[in-house]
Amino acid sequence: MSQRTSIEQATVEIKTSNKGVFPYRFEYNPHKKTNSFIVPIVSTIVALILCAIFIVINGMNPLTVYGKMVQGAFGSSFGISETLLKATPLLLCALGVGIAYRISIWNIGAEGQFILGAIGATAVTIFLPNLPGPLYIPLMVVAGIIFGGLWGLFTAIPRTYFRVNELITSLMLNYVALLLLDYLVFEPWRDPEGFNFPGTPLFTPFQMLATIGGTRLNQGLIIAVVAVSVFTFLLAKTKWGYELRLLGANPTAAAYSGIKVNKHILLVMMISGGLAGLAGSIEVSGVAHRLMYGISPGYGYTAIIVAWLAKLNPFAMIFTSIFIGGLIVGGYSVQTIGLPSSMSLMLQGAILLCLIAGEMLSKFRLRKATGEE
Amino acid sequence: MDTAIILMSAAISAGTPLLFAVLGGILNEKVGVINLGTEGIMLIGAVTSCIVFLQTENLFLTFLAALLASAGLGLIHAFVCISLRANQIVSGLAITLFGTGFSAYLGKSVAGSALPVSVPKIELSWLEPIPFIGRVFGNLDIFSWLCIFVAIVMYFYMYKTSWGLHLKAVGDSPSTSDVMGVSVDGYRYFHVILGSMLMGLSGFYLIMVYSPNWIEGMTAGRGWIAIALIIFARWNPLYALACAYFFGGLDALGFRFQLLEVAIPSYFLKMIPYIATIIVLMFVGWKNRHKPPIEPKALGVPYFREQRF
Numbered sequence: 001m002s003q004r005t006s007i008e009q010a011t012v013e014i015k016t017s018n019k020g021v022f023p024y025r026f027e028y029n030p031h032k033k034t035n036s037f038i039v040p041i042v043s044t045i046v047a048l049i050l051c052a053i054f055i056v057i058n059g060m061n062p063l064t065v066y067g068k069m070v071q072g073a074f075g076s077s078f079g080i081s082e083t084l085l086k087a088t089p090l091l092l093c094a095l096g097v098g099i100a101y102r103i104s105i106w107n108i109g110a111e112g113q114f115i116l117g118a119i120g121a122t123a124v125t126i127f128l129p130n131l132p133g134p135l136y137i138p139l140m141v142v143a144g145i146i147f148g149g150l151w152g153l154f155t156a157i158p159r160t161y162f163r164v165n166e167l168i169t170s171l172m173l174n175y176v177a178l179l180l181l182d183y184l185v186f187e188p189w190r191d192p193e194g195f196n197f198p199g200t201p202l203f204t205p206f207q208m209l210a211t212i213g214g215t216r217l218n219q220g221l222i223i224a225v226v227a228v229s230v231f232t233f234l235l236a237k238t239k240w241g242y243e244l245r246l247l248g249a250n251p252t253a254a255a256y257s258g259i260k261v262n263k264h265i266l267l268v269m270m271i272s273g274g275l276a277g278l279a280g281s282i283e284v285s286g287v288a289h290r291l292m293y294g295i296s297p298g299y300g301y302t303a304i305i306v307a308w309l310a311k312l313n314p315f316a317m318i319f320t321s322i323f324i325g326g327l328i329v330g331g332y333s334v335q336t337i338g339l340p341s342s343m344s345l346m347l348q349g350a351i352l353l354c355l356i357a358g359e360m361l362s363k364f365r366l367r368k369a370t371g372e373e
Numbered sequence: 374m375d376t377a378i379i380l381m382s383a384a385i386s387a388g389t390p391l392l393f394a395v396l397g398g399i400l401n402e403k404v405g406v407i408n409l410g411t412e413g414i415m416l417i418g419a420v421t422s423c424i425v426f427l428q429t430e431n432l433f434l435t436f437l438a439a440l441l442a443s444a445g446l447g448l449i450h451a452f453v454c455i456s457l458r459a460n461q462i463v464s465g466l467a468i469t470l471f472g473t474g475f476s477a478y479l480g481k482s483v484a485g486s487a488l489p490v491s492v493p494k495i496e497l498s499w500l501e502p503i504p505f506i507g508r509v510f511g512n513l514d515i516f517s518w519l520c521i522f523v524a525i526v527m528y529f530y531m532y533k534t535s536w537g538l539h540l541k542a543v544g545d546s547p548s549t550s551d552v553m554g555v556s557v558d559g560y561r562y563f564h565v566i567l568g569s570m571l572m573g574l575s576g577f578y579l580i581m582v583y584s585p586n587w588i589e590g591m592t593a594g595r596g597w598i599a600i601a602l603i604i605f606a607r608w609n610p611l612y613a614l615a616c617a618y619f620f621g622g623l624d625a626l627g628f629r630f631q632l633l634e635v636a637i638p639s640y641f642l643k644m645i646p647y648i649a650t651i652i653v654l655m656f657v658g659w660k661n662r663h664k665p666p667i668e669p670k671a672l673g674v675p676y677f678r679e680q681r682f
Contacts, residue, residue: 028458028677028679054475054478058478106462108466158651158654158655158658162654162655162658162659162662163658163661163662163666164651164654164655164658165601165604165654167409167462167600168597168600168601168604168650168651168654169651169654171594171597172594172597172598172601172647172648172650172651173647173651175593175594175644175647176644176647176648179640179641179643179644180640180644182640183638183640183641186640187638187640301470304466305470308463339478339481340477340478340481340589342473342474342477342478342589343474343478344474345470345471345473345474345477346471346474346475346477346478347474348470348471348474349413349467349468349469349470349471349472349473349474349475350467350471352463352466352467352470352471353449353453353464353467353468353471356453356457356459356460356463356464356467357452357453357457357459359459360453360457360458360459361457
């Protein structure tokens, strides 16, 4: 009798010990549907709080810093137009990288493709100085797209025919593009009357995009929004869009069903590069009005976050690009209180990290441990 | 002869930061975790070293600080990739972005100040009589030797011990290792953090020995070249030794050409390492096009014990 009781006691003890100190367990369910808006918003807030901790450690008041950023980005009509001005290239580049990410092509070369687009557009103004005026803008835009697209193709060809990881190629090409830009603006294309300023001469009015209202905003914004609509349509309604979605969901199945994977990769990388190149040509013809040193403050890298924050959804990219554009403009305005503008880069990294962590975390659920496992 | 010696010495000093980063990357990838945060971790390692050294002027403390800071970033990457099973590529990119931004933020106050550092060198007088090697290796700093030492130790660890076998198993087939009683998450955490520490040392070397002066983004893509070199070195620490010095040599070669005042503008010479990386990878890919890939089979795939196949 007494023996039995001790066995029962032992069983009870095992059951409780199975529950552990913490009577709940995390369960991971990869198929769990999550709310598509809450995760990015919560992740962004968490990232802001985490960065606030770093700012406090550095002896600053995070509320002042963030307040300054918001005020700089959205506090005045000048701030808002600057934000939209930054959002335009971000949106186009994000659309480009997003379409590549859909089929798991990790293009992180938007920066280089953007620079090549800018170089292409400028090449038109330099090598064809005497064209009839109205021809310039279309030619510059096309040249930008072609240059960017070809630069994208340089990434795609090693990937398809030589099995080289596109991450590395696209990134190496960024550095090559940057050095090429430096060479052009410091040596052959430098403005002889520019007081040693590393840039080409200012464009003529025919080579500039028309502005909207009295602001620095230009037609590029409209081009970007049109591009988003076109891509949403293409992805949702055409055979090509369907094949792309299939390729993204299951490449093996897509290959067996007769979809030419290599052809798709080449085409997508050209489009991806072309969109970044378009952004580059808009930047020179609409904003800078010349090719100059440091034409891109890292749009190509930032676009990666814009695309992920929007979960690769083209329409959502409009909002995320405005948000991140605001972050960049806000980053400039914190320079007045003695912080580097790379503050915004740090915030971007933190947001991206929190976002992917949050997305996975939302697939876990806390469940009371039953103790019967 | 003199030129060859100078070039070889330059190759070693330019190749050592690459080698640290490549070795770190190999440890990461061997357990099946892609770490694209190399560039960011290197920058954080460099800026931490710079700040700590300016405060304490103690080389050993600086060394520890660089290890600690990079281990922290490695822990974040490990947690996100291993415990949360998020996309490793995006996580690595985020680490790089964060590291670049955060290092610039931290380094704002120390930018441009030269470090009064003198790294102890090891003089090997018995090497003197040997013509070429004596001149190149006779007077190396301790961290270059440390790097070579780490590479050799890693080789024996990976290929000659049972832990190395577990390491390979975890990277190739985590479910099998799990059944065999090897802790997959444990191995992954340990090696991702250890690998990140080596990447941090790469930053440490860069600022303590290579150019003792903090500049924003001073790694200039070395982290990415290191990631490419992992493939070139076929995940083998000893091959990595040769590859890193070869690429260090290319870097130095560009610099030498500049001094010789060749007609090529310096911008194009600076492109050499980047373009060489692409060409070398294309060559490796073409040569092995009919062979099965040799990368760890579970590379980039998060392990989930309860996964149904």
